[in-house]
Amino acid sequence: MDLVTVKGLSKRYGGIVALSEATFSARAGEVHALLGENGAGKSTFIQILSGAVRHDGGSILVDGQDYRPANPDAAQARGIAAVFQELSLIPDLSVEQNIWFRHEPRTLLSTVNRAEMRRKTLALLDKYKFPALRPEQELRRLTLAERQIVEIAKGLAKDPRILILDEATSALPAREAEWLLKLTRQLAAEGRLVIFISHRMAEVRAIADRLTIFRNGSTIAVHEANAVSDNEIVTQMIGRHLDRLYPERIATATDRIALKVKGFSSGSRLSGVDFALREGEVLGVGGLQGHGQRELFQSLFGASKASGTVELWGKPVSIGNPRQALTGKDGIALVPEDRRGQGLLLTKSVRENLTLSVIKRFTENGLLSRQREAALVKEMVDFLRIKAGTPEQLAGTLSGGNQQKVIFGKMLLTQARVLLLYDPTRGVDVGTKGEIFQLMRDLAAKGYAILFHSSDMPELVHVADRVLVMRNGGIAATLEGDRISEASILRAAMLESEAA
Amino acid sequence: MSVAERPVEMAQRPVEMKPARPGIDWRGRALDRAPFLVACLMLALIVAIYGSLQSGVFSLDEINLDTAAAMTLMLAATGQTIVLVRGGIDLSIGGMISLGTVIAATRFTDDPSTVALWTLAILALGFLIGALNGLLISLLKLQPFLVTLATWSILNGVAMIILPTDGGSVPGWWVGFGYAQLFGLTSPVWMLLALLLFWWWFRATRVGVTIQATGSNEKSAFLSGVSITRVNVITYGLSGLFAAGAALYLTTQTGAGSPTIGKDYILPSVAAAVIGGVSLFGGRGHLAGTLIGAFVLTLIGNLVFVLHVSSYWQPVASGVILLLSVLASSVAEKAARNRVQ
Numbered sequence: 001m002d003l004v005t006v007k008g009l010s011k012r013y014g015g016i017v018a019l020s021e022a023t024f025s026a027r028a029g030e031v032h033a034l035l036g037e038n039g040a041g042k043s044t045f046i047q048i049l050s051g052a053v054r055h056d057g058g059s060i061l062v063d064g065q066d067y068r069p070a071n072p073d074a075a076q077a078r079g080i081a082a083v084f085q086e087l088s089l090i091p092d093l094s095v096e097q098n099i100w101f102r103h104e105p106r107t108l109l110s111t112v113n114r115a116e117m118r119r120k121t122l123a124l125l126d127k128y129k130f131p132a133l134r135p136e137q138e139l140r141r142l143t144l145a146e147r148q149i150v151e152i153a154k155g156l157a158k159d160p161r162i163l164i165l166d167e168a169t170s171a172l173p174a175r176e177a178e179w180l181l182k183l184t185r186q187l188a189a190e191g192r193l194v195i196f197i198s199h200r201m202a203e204v205r206a207i208a209d210r211l212t213i214f215r216n217g218s219t220i221a222v223h224e225a226n227a228v229s230d231n232e233i234v235t236q237m238i239g240r241h242l243d244r245l246y247p248e249r250i251a252t253a254t255d256r257i258a259l260k261v262k263g264f265s266s267g268s269r270l271s272g273v274d275f276a277l278r279e280g281e282v283l284g285v286g287g288l289q290g291h292g293q294r295e296l297f298q299s300l301f302g303a304s305k306a307s308g309t310v311e312l313w314g315k316p317v318s319i320g321n322p323r324q325a326l327t328g329k330d331g332i333a334l335v336p337e338d339r340r341g342q343g344l345l346l347t348k349s350v351r352e353n354l355t356l357s358v359i360k361r362f363t364e365n366g367l368l369s370r371q372r373e374a375a376l377v378k379e380m381v382d383f384l385r386i387k388a389g390t391p392e393q394l395a396g397t398l399s400g401g402n403q404q405k406v407i408f409g410k411m412l413l414t415q416a417r418v419l420l421l422y423d424p425t426r427g428v429d430v431g432t433k434g435e436i437f438q439l440m441r442d443l444a445a446k447g448y449a450i451l452f453h454s455s456d457m458p459e460l461v462h463v464a465d466r467v468l469v470m471r472n473g474g475i476a477a478t479l480e481g482d483r484i485s486e487a488s489i490l491r492a493a494m495l496e497s498e499a500a
Numbered sequence: 501m502s503v504a505e506r507p508v509e510m511a512q513r514p515v516e517m518k519p520a521r522p523g524i525d526w527r528g529r530a531l532d533r534a535p536f537l538v539a540c541l542m543l544a545l546i547v548a549i550y551g552s553l554q555s556g557v558f559s560l561d562e563i564n565l566d567t568a569a570a571m572t573l574m575l576a577a578t579g580q581t582i583v584l585v586r587g588g589i590d591l592s593i594g595g596m597i598s599l600g601t602v603i604a605a606t607r608f609t610d611d612p613s614t615v616a617l618w619t620l621a622i623l624a625l626g627f628l629i630g631a632l633n634g635l636l637i638s639l640l641k642l643q644p645f646l647v648t649l650a651t652w653s654i655l656n657g658v659a660m661i662i663l664p665t666d667g668g669s670v671p672g673w674w675v676g677f678g679y680a681q682l683f684g685l686t687s688p689v690w691m692l693l694a695l696l697l698f699w700w701w702f703r704a705t706r707v708g709v710t711i712q713a714t715g716s717n718e719k720s721a722f723l724s725g726v727s728i729t730r731v732n733v734i735t736y737g738l739s740g741l742f743a744a745g746a747a748l749y750l751t752t753q754t755g756a757g758s759p760t761i762g763k764d765y766i767l768p769s770v771a772a773a774v775i776g777g778v779s780l781f782g783g784r785g786h787l788a789g790t791l792i793g794a795f796v797l798t799l800i801g802n803l804v805f806v807l808h809v810s811s812y813w814q815p816v817a818s819g820v821i822l823l824l825s826v827l828a829s830s831v832a833e834k835a836a837r838n839r840v841q
Contacts, residue, residue: 052723073725088723092716092783093709101713101724104706111704129513138532154724182512 001064003028003193004049004162009058011044011217018044019217021058026210028161031184031194033204033225036214037237037457037490042197043085045214046164049195050082051075062162081160085167085197087151089139096121096135099154124157128183131176144171152180156187163187164195169203170290181207199288201230201495213237230495231487238457238486246462247438250445253281253465257314258449259332259418261300264308269295271473273308277418277449282440284464284484285453287493292473293453294337297422300451301325301334312418326357326414333416335407335424343407346396350388351377353395353406358413380409385435401432408439419443421452425459437463457486469493534832535777535825536789542775542821543792546799553806564686568678570798571688572597572750573768574791578695579630579742580769581790586735587715587782588644592633593743593769595655596626597762600747602659605668605757615674623744629655630740634732648736652766659759668757678752691749692791699787711735715782768797771818775825796821 006024010017019041026032036042047053049060051069060067062078069075075082082088089098096117097104105116121135131149139147148171155163165184169177184194184207198204204211208225213236220236256279264273270292277283285293299306302319310317312330319325325332336343345353354377363369377391384405388398395406404424411419421440425433440450440463454460460467467484469477469492477492530537551557576593583590600622607618629651636647680687702708714721714731722728746765751757774780775796776789797818804814 050723051725071725071727072723073727076725082723084723088720090713090716090720090724090783093713097709102706102710102726104709106706109701110706111701112706112709131513179512 002026002061003063005061007059009045009048009060010056011041011048011053012056017217019048019055021218022214023219024212025222026193026195028193029188029191030209031188031196031207033208033211034195034197034214035204035211035233035237040214040237041217042214043166044217046082046166046195046197049075049080049162050084050164051080052082076158076160079158079161080164081155081158081162082164083151083155083166083168085170087147089147089151089154091140092138094136094138095133095142095150098139098150099124099135099157101154103157120157124153128153128156128186129179131179145173145176148172149176152183160192162193162195164197166197167199169198169200177203199494201233205230234487234490234495238490246459247434247441249441249463249465251465252441252445253278254447258312259300259451260309260311262309264296264299264306264310265473266295266299266304266306269473270299270306273470273473273475275468275475275478277451279417279447279449280444281466282444282450282452282464284460284467285451285470286457286460286467286489287470287476289455291470291493293470294422295473296470297334297420297451297453300420301332303334326416329415329417331414331416332418332420333411333414334420335404335411335422337422337426343410344395344403346394348395349392350381350386350395350398350406351391354380354391354409354413357410358415376413380413383412384409384439401435404432404436408436412443417448419448419450421450423453423455425454425456457489460484460489461486531832531835533777534835535829536786536792538825538828539776539789539792539796542824543796543799546796546803550799550803550806553803560684564689566795566798566802567688567692568686568753569801570794571691572746572753573765573772573798574692574695574794575742575746575749576765577769577772577790577794578699578787579739579746581773581776581778581785581787582711582742583644583735583739584770584773584778584780585715585782585785586711586731587718588637588732588735589770589780590630590633590648590736590739590743591645591766592629592648592651592655593739593746594762594764594766595652595659596629596740596743597747597750597765598659598759599655599662599762600626600744601751601754601761602663602668602757602759604670604748604751606663608670608674608751610671612673615671619748622748623741626740626742626744626747627737628740630743631733631737633740634734634736635729637736638729638732644736656759656762659762663757663759666756666758666760670751670755675752675755678749688749695787695791703786707734712783717783768794768818771822772797774829775822777825777829779829793825 002025004024004026006022009019009022011019022041022045024045034042034045044053048055051072051074054068054070062080067078069078090101093101099121100117105113105120107113118135125133130153133146133149133153139150142150148168152168169180172180181203184196187194196204196208205225210222211225211233212222213220213233215237257276258279259277262274265271273292273296275283285296287293295304298304300310300319302321302325310319312332315330319332325334345356351373355373359368381388381391386405386409387402395403398406425436440452444450452460452464461484464484467479467489468475469479469489471493479488479492547557556562576597579593580590603622604618608615633648633651636642637644677687682690703712710721710726711731711734714726714728718728750761772793773785773790775793776785776791778785778790800817800821801814804811804817
């Protein structure tokens with residue numbers, strides 16, 4: 001009999017459907033892989049299973065009994081533990097305090113029994129042959145890999161019947177990742193169910209008995225792991241998309257190099273990134289989430305530090321902070337990812353938001369020229385077709401798409417001609433998405449140079465002239481012309497990563 | 501290959517990720533405790549200056565006197581420390597202290613059983629109002645600063661309604677509690693020891709660890725199964741309880757009630773904790789530091805007095821010391837962070 005049976009599972013966040021009628025079933029004693037693109041609904045699914053989020057519709061049966069956990073505690077009581085990708089550890093507690101958090105052995109005074117806790121910690125670490133950890137060390141002194149291992153120990157400390165591993169290998173060095181894969185098989189052999197999420201196909205191949213593929217919040221297929229090819233899996237993960245959304249792509253790139261980056265590095269997040277962005281070009285930046293895209297954009301804009309050389313329009317520059325990036329016609333402007341947090345002042349008017357960073361342009365002899373400001377604001381509102389009652393309407397009251405247009409306007413008014421767009425269509429309705437893509441192509445035709453990241457792969461495929469695929473902080477592949485496809489991006493980001 | 505056929509490879513311990521670092525990391529520990537050590541140093545310095553200007557500073561009497569002067573702040577700051585470790589702040593203690601003193605000054609009679617009843621009532625009220633703060637913060641998802649600012653104002657108003665000006669009285673034997681002695685130490689000194697004992701116990705309980713963990717990283721705590729609402733109710737409830745205790749103690753010192761006195765303890769309670777190394781961002785800090793911070797703030801008053809300068813210098817000196825403490829914490833924090841990388 002199946003240990004877990006999920007039927008018709010649905011979850012909405014406001015207007016966004018995260019899961020719709022998803023199904024899933026798995027047996028005790030198997031390693032069951034869960035696959036899907038970013039945003040396919042995997043995270044929501046495991047958040048529901050682990051009690052962090054409640055589902056709207058559908059049913060979950062565990063051991064044939066209805067299962068609807070109110071919180072992570074209730075999930076644990078039913079024997080379900082999750083090792084989160086977004087770690088659930090407490091920075092100011094020690095390793096052992098974290099492992100036994102809320103399940104500590106206690107003394108008669110109801111204080112934590114430290115001696116007993118130490119004994120249990122060492123027994124646990126020994127049983128599963130954990131890599132060296134110092135139980136008394138404070139968590140915030142640990143590296144990311146060590147933290148991931150503590151998180152795994154914390155999951156196992158609850159002796160769960162169902163263990164969910166969400167990208168648990170992604171933060172681990174090769175040897176530890178290998179240890180975890182063997183551990184996973186060992187846990188299945190002990191009769192537990194392990195639900196395994198990974199973007200590394202070779203790992204899934206190595207340990208999974210079966211795999212379930214999610215796309216757009218629904219279950220697409222369930223396979224025996226040895227009865228399906230990599231290509232079939234990738235095709236099913238991507239599915240079919242409509243592409244009427246996208247403008248015609250006319251090559252407008254010239255030979256002039258707008259932005260040249262060499263040996264761009266920052267800690268372990270960016271390692272030796274080289275590329276050149278040409279005038280009139282839309283250069284896409286793709287890959288799986290968290291492989292250095294955010295760091296690349298932030299460092300180019302001067303919001304975080306990086307080493308290496310950057311040339312703008314043929315001149316070497318050093319950008320230490322965003323103020324230096326925004327130097328008029330030769331500068332760089334950024335559309336940031338967190339629109340409400342970084343890009344817009346929600347309680348200020350459209351006009352104030354547009355002109356905030358370019359106030360110098362309407363200042364004469366130290367005085368603000370209201371007429372010049374109004375003229376520029378009107379020009380921008382018309383050009384971008386921002387739907388606001390008046391320029392004095394508060395930015396916070398606009399729709400998501402119009403807010404994003406205000407940010408575009410703000411960026412264009414800086415006169416910078418190298419534009420960094422980080423996920424500019426996130427949370428934007430389909431109609432406005434189309435307008436934004438058209439705008440990007442129009443700007444490219446006018447000689448702007450655009451670096452464009454999107455978490456939605458089809459956008460890269462249909463809008464960018466070339467696509468850089470990032471992996472582990474470096475450029476894994478540069479795709480051009482006919483070679484740009486979702487499959488080729490995903491392949492460069494995933495399949496070949498075993499060689500790295 | 502079916503599940504049953506698949507050979508199981510048992511996990512083997514991978515090669516150590518890095519050479520084990522044997523022994524205790526003294527430098528790391530010193531850095532962690534830097535703000536606390538700085539507070540101790542400051543206290544020693546102030547005591548040294550004070551002692552060189554005034555005779556009889558190093559006596560039991562002086563300890564009794566100074567502890568008595570600092571105890572109201574210490575009680576209020578104990579609650580504040582719990583809230584700060586949770587990552588919040590409680591401004592309402594000002595209102596609760598005022599309200600507590602006016603209830604005591606208007607309701608206490610010479611009859612001990614009436615006093616006992618009202619004492620319990622004041623403590624219960626403190627906990628309930630604090631719990632209400634916690635509930636509002638959790639359920640309405642409001643900032644602790646704003647919620648407790650509002651309840652401070654409300655409690656203050658109620659205190660004014662009950663007793664518009666300083667006055668009322670408490671029985672003489674109640675005032676005597678504040679000066680009772682055992683083995684040469686007065687009751688405030690014993691209360692100080694009791695506070696330390698309480699903290700030593702409390703921070704080792706599951707509730708204590710959970711409050712600290714929630715202050716350290718709320719999302720992680722939630723994912724680990726913590727009920728954030730419950731944590732807030734307990735945290736702010738305890739803060740209200742200690743504020744009520746501070747009010748009761750204060751009446752043994754003043755013998756009367758005051759509808760405005762509480763505000764004098766709001767920011768000093770935060771300052772004492774910060775001077776003692778409690779992080780305003782939650783997750784870190786100990787009561788021992790807070791109590792030393794409370795002594796520092798109290799002794800500055802004594803120092804200003806024996807220096808024969810205007811008493812207005814006291815807040816100036818307190819501010820400078822607060823700045824120095826914050827600076828010490830941030831320098832230590834940076835050093836610690838650099839060590840990790």
